[in-house]
Amino acid sequence: MKQVAFMFPGQGSQTVGMGRELYEASPKIQKLFDDADQILQKNLTKIMFEGPKEELTETENAQPALLLTSIALHTMLLDMEVQPVMTVGHSLGEYSALVAAGAISLEEALPLVAKRGKLMEQAFPKGQGTMAAVLGLDSETIQAGLSEINEEVVDLANLNCPGQIVISGSVKGIEMAKEILKAKGAKRVLPLNVSGPFHSRLMKSANEAFSEYLNKVTINDAAIPIYANVSASPVRENAEIKELLIKQLYSPVRFEESIRNMMEKEVDAFVEVGNGKVLSGLVKKVNRNTTTFAVQDTASLNDFISWFKGD
The missing domain is CATH 3.40.366.10 (Malonyl-Coenzyme A Acyl Carrier Protein, domain 2)
Incomplete structure (x- = not known):
């Protein structure tokens, strides 16, 4: 069987x-x-x-x-x-x-x-938290980028497969992360249609x-x-x-x-x-x-x- x-x-x-x-x-x-x-x-x-x-x-x-x-x-x-x-x-x-x-x-x-x-x-207050998919970077590189953000919360949320990792946090934090991760070589950082910062602190x-x-x-x-x-x-x-x-x-x-x-x-x-x-x-x-x-x-x-x- x-x-x-x-x-x-x-x-x-x-x-x-x-x-x-x-x-x-x-x-x-x-x-x-x-x-x-x-x-x-x-x-x-x-x-x-x-x-x-x-x-x-x-x-x-x-x-x-x-x-x-x-x-x-x-x-x-x-x-x-x-x-x-x-x-x-x-x-x-x-x-x-x-x-x-x-x-x-x-x-x-x-x-x-x-x-x-x-x-x-x-x-978390509605509309103030979100998630985004990061394409083309490994988790270590993403984590290094997120550690540069001190004033907002952004965390690794879904470690899905090679080259596709989701981050989660405040809307402001995700915006900051987008710029940092693109500078580190992310192919794309795509916002997800979700109602909150799930799987984050x-x-x-x-x-x-x-x-x-x-x-x-x-x-x-x-x-x-x-x-x-x-x-x-x-x-x-x-x-x-x-x-x-x-x-x-x-x-x-x-x-x-x-x-x-x-x-x-x-x-x-x-x-x-x-x-x-x-x-x-x-x-x-x-x-x-x-x-x-x-x-x-x-x-x-x-x-x-x-x-x-x-x-």
Whole structure:
């Protein structure tokens, strides 16, 4: 039997219409979505299927929407007898990875990520924090550039793949960083369409309230290893999972390092489970010879199953 790693996308991968085809194809998935609306006490399904885009993009809607879509696809994969040997998620996607690994139930994960989204939105004044993707520089060079900025906060946020690193901080700080990093040879510094300075020190104010909420959630030991964003290492023990989730709010996402560590385990393919193809593209930039799949609808699901079962 082939061995596969599942990857789960994070915020930014949401699109209006996400999950609709899955909902219409399966009564089991329909129930999953209907139950999610009950749990969250809002019509998230309608926001996902019809928008408007601005409402879906709000962090407290985007996060549960992405989690729900990923777990709907994961459920369909399990029904087709596909079990991953390890999981990883990008930022928010770590919660999908935890549900897939049996560490948190979907019923508890949905309100947890909605709460996380709300706290992240409130952690820093709206419009005063942002993020930007830096293309063409390594993390050491970027860090050296950021250390020249004293009066504003700017941190490494997402270490995605060779030549693509995201920085996060105050709007003024990002503007200053842009000039410094271009002078150091960055090909481009692209502003991201996000509502706050996620994975930076500016998120620390969300910590206390999030920790309090997280303490009410049942976290189990994971059935399979989850490669944590904060450490880029496999974790299974529930106390460590909880500790890393709190740190994840204000620490960099070490995605490239996680993927390199997972590649050492010699899996047959990396499968992105959820909306979009962002993570599959990042994996190819880490090692272009890696087999990847992006399972996001019934057509891509069937393509993957055909490969997995050797048809």
